[in-house]
Amino acid sequence: MTVMANRYVVTVARPDGSEGEVVAFAQQKRMTFKEQVTVYSDESKNRVLFTFRARQVLEVGATYDVQDETGNTIGTFRKEFAASLLRSTWTLDQPGTTQLTGRERNRFVAVLRRVWEFLPLVDFLPFAWPYHFDFTEGDKRSMAVDKKFGLRDRYVLDIASPDLDRRLAIAQAVALDALQSR
Numbered sequence: 001m002t003v004m005a006n007r008y009v010v011t012v013a014r015p016d017g018s019e020g021e022v023v024a025f026a027q028q029k030r031m032t033f034k035e036q037v038t039v040y041s042d043e044s045k046n047r048v049l050f051t052f053r054a055r056q057v058l059e060v061g062a063t064y065d066v067q068d069e070t071g072n073t074i075g076t077f078r079k080e081f082a083a084s085l086l087r088s089t090w091t092l093d094q095p096g097t098t099q100l101t102g103r104e105r106n107r108f109v110a111v112l113r114r115v116w117e118f119l120p121l122v123d124f125l126p127f128a129w130p131y132h133f134d135f136t137e138g139d140k141r142s143m144a145v146d147k148k149f150g151l152r153d154r155y156v157l158d159i160a161s162p163d164l165d166r167r168l169a170i171a172q173a174v175a176l177d178a179l180q181s182r
Contacts, residue, residue, distance in 0.1 A: 008174050009043070013156065024049055024170050028178050035064070037174060039167070050074060050167045052175065066171045075168040077175060086110060092135055092143075092172050097163050100142050102135035102172070133176060145173045153177055 010024035026039040036053035040046070048069040054062040063078040075094040083089035087110040090102040104110040109131050135143040142161035148154040157173045159166060 006178055008039075008177070010157075010170055010173075026174055028174075035062070035179070037171075037178065039170065039174070050171060052077075052171045064171075064175065066168050068167065074165050074171075077168075077172050079179065086114075088133070090133070090135075090172065090176075092168065094163075094165055094168055098137045100135040100137055100164075102133045102143070102145075105132040105134050135172070143169050143172075145176055 006028040008024070008026040008028070009022060010026075011022050012020040014020045022042050024039050024041065025043045025045070026037050028037045036051065038051045039049045041049050050066055050068050052064045052066045054064055056062055061078060061081040063076050065076055066074045068074055073095065075092065077090055077092045080089040080091055087104045087107055089104075092100040092102060094100075109129060112129065113131065130147045130149045132147065133145045134141050135145075142159075142164055144156075144158045144160070146156045146158070148156065155173055155177065157169060159169050
């Protein structure tokens, strides 16, 4: 993370849990009028993998389009505003497959995160307690995003469904960090 941009480096996990090769890199500019993130194959930024951008300026319930390097739609995601008042809820949609619903796994942590945002003098301290999202189709888990404990934001993305486009899953995982508190 830098003062004017959030940096995201996505790596493959090795069997021992350590970080492997870089498979994606993104840099999100802060305080932009309309949210857009470009994700590259690595930190050189030579090859675009995909982008995601808000359809509208107003972010409450905004839908984000995820497009490949040629502009073809991979899928969409959006935060469900009303359902997210106590426990954040997202909808992830990949054309040709069913829609996934992502919710914070732990209701207590969800409420604690909301209380944290209202505490005075903690604006400069990130919420370090881990939170987790499960993306499901009915009772079947297709994807999970788990935040690790610590001051540095680290996440583990587990894609359980072979039908889920990895680029769409990475876009949603980045969005959980970049857009979650908005």
